[in-house]
Amino acid sequence: MSILIANWKMNPGTEAEAKAMAKYSDQEGVVVCGPLVFLALLKKTLKRAAIGAQDVFWVNGRGPYTGAVSASQLKDLGVEYVIIGHSDQRRYFKETDGEVAKKAAAVIEAGLVPVLCLGETREEREAGQTQEVVDRQLKAVLSQLPEVKKKARLIVCYEPVWAISGNAAGAGLAELAVSQAPEVAVEMIRYMKRVSESFNVDLNFIYGGSAGAENIDALLKQEEIEGFLVGAASLSKRDFEYMVAACRKR
Numbered sequence: 712m713s714i715l716i717a718n719w720k721m722n723p724g725t726e727a728e729a730k731a732m733a734k735y736s737d738q739e740g741v742v743v744c745g746p747l748v749f750l751a752l753l754k755k756t757l758k759r760a761a762i763g764a765q766d767v768f769w770v771n772g773r774g775p776y777t778g779a780v781s782a783s784q785l786k787d788l789g790v791e792y793v794i795i796g797h798s799d800q801r802r803y804f805k806e807t808d809g810e811v812a813k814k815a816a817a818v819i820e821a822g823l824v825p826v827l828c829l830g831e832t833r834e835e836r837e838a839g840q841t842q843e844v845v846d847r848q849l850k851a852v853l854s855q856l857p858e859v860k861k862k863a864r865l866i867v868c869y870e871p872v873w874a875i876s877g878n879a880a881g882a883g884l885a886e887l888a889v890s891q892a893p894e895v896a897v898e899m900i901r902y903m904k905r906v907s908e909s910f911n912v913d914l915n916f917i918y919g920g921s922a923g924a925e926n927i928d929a930l931l932k933q934e935e936i937e938g939f940l941v942g943a944a945s946l947s948k949r950d951f952e953y954m955v956a957a958c959r960k961r
């Protein structure tokens with residue numbers, strides 16, 4: 712089965728809705744990344760799916776950092792995966808490559824798996840900088856990996872910012888996101904595989920950006936893509952269940 716990671720972002724609005732979503736998402740091979748406020752509920756409700764968080768602070772353990780949550784605190788709650796470097800964090804919270812690298816190191820040190828999001832914006836794509844951006848964002852993290860006893864595992868999600876559903880719809884790029892992003896993804900994953908060969912890390916490469924029920928079958932034909940990070944479609948029972956079934960057939 713391909714890796715299927717649901718990124719609920721700042722959804723849903725209530726605990727009752729979160730419970731209903733957790734139920735239909737509770738499938739083997741799925742990771743549910745809910746907002747912090749629902750992680751305890753996910754722990755109680757999920758029997759088959761794993762739990763993921765959407766962000767973390769770069770200091771492990773505990774300390775005087777108002778508003779922050781550490782990887783070790785997440786681990787204690789039953790979290791196994793942590794999204795880092797999402798374009799929402801880079802854009803709204805001005806997260807830098809250096810901070811993403813520190814977060815990845817903290818997550819690995821705590822024994823969790825970082826899900827590193829990277830990818831170019833629409834402007835960067837139009838300026839022909841896709842590979843340059845991917846290269847910079849990936850190497851920033853790989854070059855700062857901590858020494859750990861067991862080989863570190865990292866999931867890298869190529870997620871072109873322009874292909875993310877909200878951005879794509881707003882900019883009239885929805886068609887392009889569905890038709891072209893998978894091709895770019897394959898090219899970028901091949902590139903990232905080459906770049907990461909010299910680093911001592913166990914990597915999986917997944918894709919994010921308007922992945923949904925209508926294009927999952929086509930995406931699954933690309934064998935370089937080992938899984939998906941799913942935003943909007945993970946909020947719909949019908950769409951997400953379809954995606955789980957499709958990923959299971961692979």
Ligand code: 13P
Pocket residue numbers: 718797870874875876877919920921922940941942943944
């Ligand atoms: P969409 O699946 O809604 O395009 O979101 C992608 C994403 O940002 C997942 O992290």
